[in-house]
Amino acid sequence: MIKIIANNYIKADKVEEFIRLAKGLVENTRAKDAGCIRYELLQDIKNPQILTMVEEWEDQESLNGHANSSHFKEVMAATADFSEKPAELHICRTIL
Amino acid sequence: MIKIIANNYIKADKVEEFIRLAKGLVENTRAKDAGCIRYELLQDIKNPQILTMVEEWEDQESLNGHANSSHFKEVMAATADFSEKPAELHICRTIL
Numbered sequence: 001m002i003k004i005i006a007n008n009y010i011k012a013d014k015v016e017e018f019i020r021l022a023k024g025l026v027e028n029t030r031a032k033d034a035g036c037i038r039y040e041l042l043q044d045i046k047n048p049q050i051l052t053m054v055e056e057w058e059d060q061e062s063l064n065g066h067a068n069s070s071h072f073k074e075v076m077a078a079t080a081d082f083s084e085k086p087a088e089l090h091i092c093r094t095i096l
Numbered sequence: 097m098i099k100i101i102a103n104n105y106i107k108a109d110k111v112e113e114f115i116r117l118a119k120g121l122v123e124n125t126r127a128k129d130a131g132c133i134r135y136e137l138l139q140d141i142k143n144p145q146i147l148t149m150v151e152e153w154e155d156q157e158s159l160n161g162h163a164n165s166s167h168f169k170e171v172m173a174a175t176a177d178f179s180e181k182p183a184e185l186h187i188c189r190t191i192l
Contacts, residue, residue: 003138005101005148007186019191026192042099042188050186052101054150090103090146092138095115096122 001037002063004055005090012049014082019043021075022051028071035062049084097133098159100151103184108145110178115139117171118147124167131158145180 010018022041029039035058044050057063066072106114118137125135131154140146153159162168 005138005150023192041191042101042186043191044186045189046187051191052186052188054101090138090140090148091142092148093141095137095139095147096119 001094002055002057002060003092003094004053004057004063005092006053006055007088007090008051008053008083009085009087010049010051010082011084014079015049015051018051018079018082021078022053025071025075026053028069029066032071033062033066033069035059036066097190098151098153098156099188099190100149100153100159101186101188102149102151103186104147104149104179105181105183106145106147106178107180110175111145111147114147114175114178117174118149121167121171122149124165125162128167129158129162129165131155132162 008018019041026039026041029036033039036055037058038054038056040054042052042054044052057066104114115137122135122137125132129135132151133154134150134152136150138148138150140148153162
């Protein structure tokens, strides 16, 4: 299993649109991507510009399928200039 | 429901001991703390010094109970000087 925590730091005036696009990505990912165990969008309640995707994938192959999907690529392209600072991508293993 | 992503940035020579203590915290929390839905320790595979606790709590009361528990306070005290830089605590709401 592969776990991912992706922290996005979104410009204040782009938060609403990012959420709209990211919600579509969540729906598509859950519906279409094989091996997707968890795909969830969270928002930091103290800093609403921090939007975090928490993901769990069965294996690397499933993750690769997602990364190459049109729904993922489209949202990445559409939100390319929404970031205030670069996203942080934590690919994790479970300790316990 | 309250979701928390707590990123810890641990000194290289303290990672092993931090994991040992944090695993004990995970076990105690899961066993003893009411309202704990999820309490999981993850490690960034590219940077093993980043150790993240992913938590889900039924409500603020459950979270407060945990924060006031002896097993939590003991581990916080024992690991107080393990950090390379301050931890990041993201208290989150679920968007989708």
